[in-house]
Amino acid sequence: MAEGDTIWRAAATLQRRLAGRRVCAARPAALSRLTGRTLLRVEPVGKHLYMYFSDGVVLHSHMRMTGAWHLYNDGQARRRAAHLATAELDFDDVQAVLFAAPVCELIRAAAVGSGLGPDILGAHFDAGDLVAPARASAH
Numbered sequence: 001m002a003e004g005d006t007i008w009r010a011a012a013t014l015q016r017r018l019a020g021r022r023v024c025a026a027r028p029a030a031l032s033r034l035t036g037r038t039l040l041r042v043e044p045v046g047k048h049l050y051m052y053f054s055d056g057v058v059l060h061s062h063m064r065m066t067g068a069w070h071l072y073n074d075g076q077a078r079r080r081a082a083h084l085a086t087a088e089l090d091f092d093d094v095q096a097v098l099f100a101a102p103v104c105e106l107i108r109a110a111a112v113g114s115g116l117g118p119d120i121l122g123a124h125f126d127a128g129d130l131v132a133p134a135r136a137s138a139h
Helices: 004-018 029-034 127-137
Strands: 025-027 039-045 048-053 057-062 068-073 085-091 094-099 103-108
Touching (some): 004 068, 004 094
Antiparallel strands (some): 025 085, 048 057, 057 103, 068 094
């Protein structure tokens, strides 16, 4: 299973290599509206990965047990079969491919993290935010 540290490493790699770059092509068709948009930043939240694009569109992925993001330079052979690709984003000379992820969807920035609890790996984590509701329900 992709754990929090795996998601954080994937987000850091995608951020370092792709932030500030424009999407030349996106597949499948449900992601085609990303074509021409610029990737602004990539953030992990728990086991979710959010890719923020210009105009407020966010690509949300959750890898669950089987998914993984791979980066390929032009001409580089893929390490997994093409039919396992959930999403493909072309950035000039680099392709980002999400393999075997059961969750891959476009959402608006306002929906990011809705329904999720605090991210214990997040920079703004406060243990009190996690403990207070538990203490309140004990009464």
